[in-house]
Amino acid sequence: MDKYSAETFNTSALRRTEESNSSTTLQGPESVKDSRSKKSRRNNNSADEAPRKRSRVSEVAEPSTSCQDQIRTVRRAKRKMTEEGEGPLPPVKKRKKGLLELVLTKESPSSLVDNSRAKFEEKYTELHQFGEGGFGYVFAGYRKEDKLPVAIKHIPNQKVVLTHKDENGRQLALEVAVMLKLRAVTTSSVGQSSMVVLLDWYDLDQELILVMERPMSAESLFDHLKDHKGPLKQKEAKIIMKQLVEAGIHLQHANIFHRDIKAENILIETNSGVPRVYLIDFGLSCYDNRRKFELFYGTIDHIPPEFDRHGTYSAGPTTVWQLGVLLFEVLHNKMFKTSSFLQNELKIGKRLSKKCKDILTKCLTINQEERPTLEELLCHPWFS
Structure with missing residues (x-):
């Protein structure tokens, strides 16, 4: 069965957890939580097998004096991260938004959000869930037009911390911006074909949906x-x-x-x-x-x-x-x-x-x- 991992992005005290069913990921140092989906955890019955703990930091961490020490000093990040990984987002000026911008922002009218959801449901069929984590959920599915297998990732908007301002001044989730760029510059040549391609994305006010190719077997x-x-x-x-x-x-x-x-x-x-x-x-x-x-x-x-x-x-x-x-x-x-x-x-x-x-x-x-x-x-x- 295909397996994607929906990574955890949560803020809590930075520490190395020893609970048997949790592994922590580091997304910027202040937060640590389980980085793996529930269906992507290694058996830890043997000392020869890798343990199950990963730490992924999501906020800002200060380095320790030596790598032998655990990272102890943690400070709260007071700014949202841009595509460079740091720096405050510029203040948003209130102005009349165009139709496309309304679709892409949290201020979208419910009718436009419903329209986007309808387009998603018209184009794709969602099947069983096979990934879960702090970022959201990942489902298997297919494109109705040609039965192309896809992976559908649902990310609550409050979990989208890293953002990018495009050439039109719109704020996009950085994951979307990066995958759109990769799609534009990727060919079928060796090395470039080793990326899962983003097929579609939908901003539905309360959540972001990414539709990606799903390699079979x-x-x-x-x-x-x-x-x-x-x-x-x-x-x-x-x-x-x-x-x-x-x-x-x-x-x-x-x-x-x-x-x-x-x-x-x-x-x-x-x-x-x-x-x-x-x-x-x-x-x-x-x-x-x-x-x-x-x-x-x-x-x-x-x-x-x-x-x-x-x-x-x-x-x-x-x-x-x-x-x-x-x-x-x-x-x-x-x-x-x-x-x-x-x-x-x-x-x-x-x-x-x-x-x-x-x-x-x-x-x-x-x-x-x-x-x-x-x-x-x-x-x-x-x-x-």
């Missing part, structure tokens, strides 16, 4: 690892990793920073014999991947060392770090935690090939300046 990489009941072979890991590096390069060229690449946010399709991956969930993504960010958005266990040490992080080195974290998890079947890795509690397995250990070591280099770029990573001998 696909499951999350997280569930794939759980079903596999052990680490992946290097041959399969290499195929998955190469596609993700190519996808990262495509995002970089499009000036988009995903910020939360992990097993839960990757779909894997295996019915063709050769694994094909799709990167999903752009809810924490942003533009301007050449700047340094001071507000952390992503999974707290995967926090790059430079943020904890210097209070900033940037797109390229962080993406390479996240890919290294992912490669570590699929080859060791263990949950990665930056603080544990820095304390040598997690070590790269000796059974791996020399080339594999080398690329993994390079991705997880502590000094971000010494990590390879995505382009350099793609040229690594392990992929040849």
